[in-house]
Amino acid sequence: MSNGAASPATAEAVVATEPRAAAAPTSGDGVGCHAGVAEMRKAAAAAGKSETLDRYAADYPVGPHDQPQSMCPAFGSLRVGLRMRRTATVLSGSACCVYGLTFTSHFYGARRSVGYVPFNSETLVTGKLFEDIHEAVHKLADPAHHDAVVIINLCVPTASGVPLQLLPKTINDVRVIGIDVPGFGVPTHAEAKDVLAGAMLAYARAEAEQGPVQAPRAGKSDKPTVTLLGEMFPADPIGIGMMLEPLGLAAGPVVPTREWRELYAALDCAVVAAIHPFYTASLREFEAAGRSVVGSAPVGYDGTAAWLDAIGAACGVAKDKIDGVKNRMLPAIRAALAACPVRGRITLSGYEGSELLVARLLIESGAEVPYVGTACPRTRWSDGDRDWLEARGVKVQYRASLEQDIAAVDAFAPDLAIGTTPVVQHAKQLGIPALYFTNLISARPLMGVAGAGSLAAVCTTAMANKARFDAMTELFRGVGTGDTAGVFEDVPKPRPEYREKMRRQLAAQAKKRKSEEMI
Numbered sequence: 001m002s003n004g005a006a007s008p009a010t011a012e013a014v015v016a017t018e019p020r021a022a023a024a025p026t027s028g029d030g031v032g033c034h035a036g037v038a039e040m041r042k043a044a045a046a047a048g049k050s051e052t053l054d055r056y057a058a059d060y061p062v063g064p065h066d067q068p069q070s071m072c073p074a075f076g077s078l079r080v081g082l083r084m085r086r087t088a089t090v091l092s093g094s095a096c097c098v099y100g101l102t103f104t105s106h107f108y109g110a111r112r113s114v115g116y117v118p119f120n121s122e123t124l125v126t127g128k129l130f131e132d133i134h135e136a137v138h139k140l141a142d143p144a145h146h147d148a149v150v151i152i153n154l155c156v157p158t159a160s161g162v163p164l165q166l167l168p169k170t171i172n173d174v175r176v177i178g179i180d181v182p183g184f185g186v187p188t189h190a191e192a193k194d195v196l197a198g199a200m201l202a203y204a205r206a207e208a209e210q211g212p213v214q215a216p217r218a219g220k221s222d223k224p225t226v227t228l229l230g231e232m233f234p235a236d237p238i239g240i241g242m243m244l245e246p247l248g249l250a251a252g253p254v255v256p257t258r259e260w261r262e263l264y265a266a267l268d269c270a271v272v273a274a275i276h277p278f279y280t281a282s283l284r285e286f287e288a289a290g291r292s293v294v295g296s297a298p299v300g301y302d303g304t305a306a307w308l309d310a311i312g313a314a315c316g317v318a319k320d321k322i323d324g325v326k327n328r329m330l331p332a333i334r335a336a337l338a339a340c341p342v343r344g345r346i347t348l349s350g351y352e353g354s355e356l357l358v359a360r361l362l363i364e365s366g367a368e369v370p371y372v373g374t375a376c377p378r379t380r381w382s383d384g385d386r387d388w389l390e391a392r393g394v395k396v397q398y399r400a401s402l403e404q405d406i407a408a409v410d411a412f413a414p415d416l417a418i419g420t421t422p423v424v425q426h427a428k429q430l431g432i433p434a435l436y437f438t439n440l441i442s443a444r445p446l447m448g449v450a451g452a453g454s455l456a457a458v459c460t461t462a463m464a465n466k467a468r469f470d471a472m473t474e475l476f477r478g479v480g481t482g483d484t485a486g487v488f489e490d491v492p493k494p495r496p497e498y499r500e501k502m503r504r505q506l507a508a509q510a511k512k513r514k515s516e517e518m519i
Contacts, residue, residue, distance in 0.1 A: 037066065037184040040159045047161025049180060056185045059194075059280040061377055062399060067187040068375035069402045069422075070351045072097065074181040075104055076192030077152055080256040082110040086147040087260065088140045090115030092133055092162065093154025115140065117151075124160055134167060141171035147260040148175040150196065158182040175203060175260070187399070188375045190353045191278060193231070197256040198281025204263035205289055216253070216265040224315055225252030227269040227291075229283070230276025230353060232447075239448040240273075243298060243308065246325045247317045255282060271314040273297070273307075276353040277381030295381035298447050299357045300364035301333050302388065333452045340453030342367040344415035344463050349373035349405040349423055350437035356385040356396065357446055358418075358437075358455070363392060365456055371408035373400030373419075415463045431473040433462040 044053060074091070078101055081089030091098045095118060102114045117136050119129040133151060140149045149171075153162055157180075164178025179199050186192050207213055226249055228237055241251035252269045253262040272286045272293045283293055292314045298304040305326055312322035342365040348355055355374040363369050372389060378398040386396050397404055405423045409432065417427035417434040418441055427434035435441060435458065444454045 040155060040182065040184045043159040044161065044182065044185070047159065048163070049158055049161055052158075052180050053185050056195075060187050060191045060278075062187050064399070068351060068399055070188045070375055070420075071104065072101060073183055073186040073189045073192040074152055074154055075101055076186075076189035076194075077150075077179060077181045077196040078105055078114070079108065079110070079189075080193050080196045081150040081152075082112050082114070083256070083258055084148075085259045086145065088113075088115060088146050088149045090117060090133075090136060090140070090149065090151045091154060092117050092119070092129070092151060092157045094156055097154050115151075119157075124156070124162075129157065130162055130166070133162070133164070137167060137176055138171055141174035141176070143173045146174050148177055148200070150177045150179070152196075153178070153180040153182070155182045155184060158185070169203075177203060187377075188351055190276070190351060190376055191280075193256055194279040194281050197279065198285055200257075200260070200263055201255070201267065201282055201285035204260070205267055205285055208264055208267060213264045214261040216261055217259065220265070220268075221250045221252070223248060223250040224270035225250050225265070225268070226311060226315075227252040227266045227272045227286070228254045229272055229274050229279050229286075230254075231256065232275060233443060233445050235445045235450055236447040239445065239450045240298060243304075243325060243329055243448055244311070246328070247308075247312055247315070247321055249311070249315060249317070255279070267291070271311060273311065274381040275357075276376075277379045277385075278353055278376040280379065283381070293381065296384045297357050299451060300361050301330055301337065301452075302364065303357070303360055303385075304333055304448060305330055306384065329448065332449045336449055336452035337365055340456035341365060342456050342459050344368070344459075345370065345412060346416045346418060346459065347371045347405075347408045347412055347414045348437070349400055349408070349419040350442065351375035351420060352438060352442045354442055354446065355437070356382060356389060358441060359389055359394060360385060361446060361451060361455060362459070363389075363394075365453070367459070369394055370412045370414075371395045371397070373397040373405045373408065375400060415466065416459055418459075428469070431466075431469040433465050433469060435459070435462050 041053065078089060078091065081087055082105055089112070091101060091114060098116050105114060115136065117129070117133050119132070123129045123132065137149050137151060140146060151164055151167070153164055159182065164180065167176050167178050169176060177196070177199050179195055181192050181195055186195060226244060228240065228251060232254060237251050237254055244251055249270065253266040255266050257263055257266060267286070267289050269291055272283070272291050274283060274293050274295050275297045277295050286293060294307070294310045294314055296303060296307055298307040308322055308326055342362055345368040346362055348359050348362070348369060348371065351374070353374065353376045355372055359369050359372040370393070372394055374397070376398065378386070389396050402422055405419055406426050409417050409423065409427050414432060417423060417432050418437050419434065421436060424434040424436050440458060441455065445451045446454065
């Protein structure tokens with residue numbers, strides 16, 4: 001499947017979906033994507049993917065339930081690949097999955113083609129699918145157009161053991177990155193970003209260890225740099241750079257990067273700032289390269305002060321320099337927070353990974369935040385944020401399920417619910433103002449002076465709409481629920497005798513079954 005404009009080289013390698021894309025292909029033992037998580041994991045292990053699944057289980061632990069309800073995890077890896085210059089991204093999976101992922105990626109603004117190698121049961125079982133992938137990668141590996149080709153196995157190819165590790169590491173000087181991102185192995189799309197970012201960092205680190213590598217497009221910094229780990233609002237790295245400059249430091253690349261050569265610059269840093277603390281595979285590569293890691297982020301007054309202290313200590317900056325920056329930045333942050341207060345009770349949940357940071361900023365803005373739910377796991381790099389929140393009475397729920405997020409809305413009756421789409425829907429049905437976290441909250445600056453007060457306007461405006469929600473709730477009370485649900489030409493008439501008849505029939509059936517069990 002191809003969407004958007006493709007270069008001639010890309011157009012040759014993208015295979016059309018129509019000829020061989022069959023419904024629900026099966027693996028060699030008959031397991032298809034309908035089989036369920038347990039059977040898919042069993043099939044993947046039997047097909048030689050145990051090492052990959054074990055690594056994912058260690059990097060991205062689940063529980064207390066199996067995994068949060070979220071979009072297909074592979075979207076995270078796909079999004080990372082599509083955002084990189086001179087990088088081709090190819091999917092191997094069921095046609096329905098590829099269609100959904102392609103639609104979602106372009107809904108979120110992707111401007112590059114999504115490659116697709118289709119298959120059916122025969123090509124999957126006989127191994128022809130791997131040969132088709134091999135052929136497609138060779139066609140895409142044109143150094144005039146690409147630095148890297150990324151091929152992503154979805155659920156069925158992973159469960160069937162399609163061995164992407166057998167692909168050449170380099171073709172025509174173009175790097176080949178093969179990863180498995182099954183929904184039964186990677187819990188969330190946020191962590192799937194780390195799967196690809198970590199694989200690319202590992203490849204780039206091996207290249208850098210072998211000899212000179214390409215410099216960043218903007219040139220090498222003349223100051224020690226701080227690599228920023230986790231996707232952020234575009235203004236945040238600029239604001240962080242302004243705080244680092246008086247310390248004799250500079251903001252380095254943001255990982256996931258937008259170009260392959262930035263990976264080298266990311267690895268060549270003084271310290272890594274784990275803005276999003278769940279990038280376990282990426283952090284493993286940085287630590288293997290000898291880089292130290294600092295958790296949390298310069299969010300709000302307390303967060304900025306603690307972060308500057310930690311970054312300065314990790315980079316050996318003199319205390320008087322650190323204090324000088326704090327003396328300049330912290331009063332401005334406090335003034336911005338005071339000028340834009342947030343008054344009200346807010347429950348917060350999401351699956352991006354910045355939920356704890358947003359909660360800190362809301363609390364310092366004056367809001368009461370009794371509950372924070374994140375689909376991401378707890379790691380040691382988020383402990384500072386968790387400790388700060390829990391000290392203020394906040395319930396922090398890692399790996400939060402939809403049921404837990406909804407229960408928090410019901411229990412705390414907030415003035416504003418910030419969350420995922422179904423949480424927002426639930427809150428609005430109760431007449432509670434609500435905001436979608438991904439598009440309306442995380443798409444704003446959070447760091448430093450620019451972040452202080454950035455959430456106030458949208459939150460205050462939403463809470464001010466409570467009266468409108470109450471009016472609409474009263475106007476439509478009882479409409480579209482129960483017997484009145486659906487579309488009718490006339491006003492539905494209650495027929496309680498029908499329900500009574502069904503009740504008697506069900507009771508008789510239950511009595512008959514009970515008698516048969518006794519016999």
